[in-house]
Amino acid sequence: MKIAVREAPITSTEIIEAKKANPGFGRTFSDRMFMARWNEEQGWHDAEIVPYGPIPLDPAANVLHYAQEVFEGMKAYSWEDGRVALFRPEMNGERFNNSAKRLCMPTVDPEFFMDAVTTLVGLEKDWIPADGKGALYIRPTMIGTEAALGVKASTDYLFYVIVGPVGSYFPTGFKPIRIWVTKEYVRAAVGGIGFAKTSGNYAASLLAGKIAAEKGCSQVLYLDAKENKFIEELGGMNVFCRFGKTIATSPLTGSILPGVTRNSIMTLAPEFGLAVEERNISIGEIKERAADGSLSEVFAVGTAAVVTAIGSLLYEDEEITIGDGGIGDVSQQLYDRLTGIQYGRLADAHKWVRFVG
Numbered sequence: 439m440k441i442a443v444r445e446a447p448i449t450s451t452e453i454i455e456a457k458k459a460n461p462g463f464g465r466t467f468s469d470r471m472f473m474a475r476w477n478e479e480q481g482w483h484d485a486e487i488v489p490y491g492p493i494p495l496d497p498a499a500n501v502l503h504y505a506q507e508v509f510e511g512m513k514a515y516s517w518e519d520g521r522v523a524l525f526r527p528e529m530n531g532e533r534f535n536n537s538a539k540r541l542c543m544p545t546v547d548p549e550f551f552m553d554a555v556t557t558l559v560g561l562e563k564d565w566i567p568a569d570g571k572g573a574l575y576i577r578p579t580m581i582g583t584e585a586a587l588g589v590k591a592s593t594d595y596l597f598y599v600i601v602g603p604v605g606s607y608f609p610t611g612f613k614p615i616r617i618w619v620t621k622e623y624v625r626a627a628v629g630g631i632g633f634a635k636t637s638g639n640y641a642a643s644l645l646a647g648k649i650a651a652e653k654g655c656s657q658v659l660y661l662d663a664k665e666n667k668f669i670e671e672l673g674g675m676n677v678f679c680r681f682g683k684t685i686a687t688s689p690l691t692g693s694i695l696p697g698v699t700r701n702s703i704m705t706l707a708p709e710f711g712l713a714v715e716e717r718n719i720s721i722g723e724i725k726e727r728a729a730d731g732s733l734s735e736v737f738a739v740g741t742a743a744v745v746t747a748i749g750s751l752l753y754e755d756e757e758i759t760i761g762d763g764g765i766g767d768v769s770q771q772l773y774d775r776l777t778g779i780q781y782g783r784l785a786d787a788h789k790w791v792r793f794v795g
């Protein structure tokens with residue numbers, strides 16, 4: 439589909455550079471955004487790039503009442519040779535559609551998804567921080583816009599993409615984090631919408647996140663909804679445990695988001711002599727094996743922070759320290775390898791990178 443590019447006021451280079459110097463995470467956005475609309479008669483239509491700004495929505499719009507919304511989180515990286523790279527963007531397109539199907543929303547042709555992202559990123563490439571300073575965060579989103587109260591799927595949808603420079607996800611930077619393991623709150627249950635990247639899952643996690651912060655923890659580790667025993671994931675990242683020469687992570691049972699980073703780590707692990715297991719890991723096993731030293735690392739993975747070491751877990755008011763509480767070798771090696779590929783410093787043996795333009 440042809441994407442029309444409308445005139446937009448452009449921020450001066452000086453201001454862009456100042457904003458890129460200290461972007462934080464998710465607070466600064468570029469000058470333009472992509473938009474397209476869907477209805478049954480026309481399918482996707484009116485694809486255009488317009489000035490970034492508020493979206494007029496009817497107060498009865500489906501998304502505001504019944505949360506028909508799906509989104510993605512991906513990044514564009516600025517390489518030293520001037521090229522702009524995306525990391526496995528087709529996986530985000532696929533997950534966007536899997537989320538949309540679960541939420542009873544229309545899918546987006548993979549080529550159209552890619553065109554929307556690359557056209558916008560190409561136009562906004564001055565907003566991408568240099569290697570070492572961050573990346574351009576990309577947020578494709580779809581919402582139900584039909585103005586109608588009553589629980590049913592919307593007849594009309596808006597697909598839009600916004601982008602903005604980001605630095606470190608955790609204000610502490612690349613330092614081990616402390617995590618609260620909750621028994622009281624559940625993020626998602628099998629049969630629900632946990633595997634979809636949709637706003638409801640994040641709304642469900644906010645209260646536990648607030649309590650975690652009050653306890654001095656950065657995020658929450660959720661247990662399975664049925665037995666309240668097996669670790670699932672953090673509110674915004676997947677989790678791995680290292681036992682000797684094996685790394686283990688929770689299986690994709692339907693309540694966990696299938697992370698692009700999770701999949702990449704599982705592919706890279708054998709290159710470091712590590713076996714990979716997808717299996718149930720109970721919080722009891724973590725406690726026991728952290729104590730006897732056979733669990734030496736726990737780390738969280740996701741697009742925003744790549745790989746983050748978990749130094750300790752707070753569970754039932756007890757502190758479980760992992761290893762020496764610092765950054766383990768495997769966490770560091772995987773972080774270096776992934777960011778090396780993303781920024782073009784290391785060979786891309788798996789052909790994961792796609793260039794913009």
Ligand SMILES: Cc1ncc(COP(=O)(O)O)c(C=O)c1O
Pocket residue numbers: 511671672673674675676695696697698699700739740741742
């Ligand atoms: C709940 C949840 N789990 C895991 C992830 C990691 O996914 P990815 O590696 O695709 O960023 C995210 C981040 O998007 C997330 O929100």
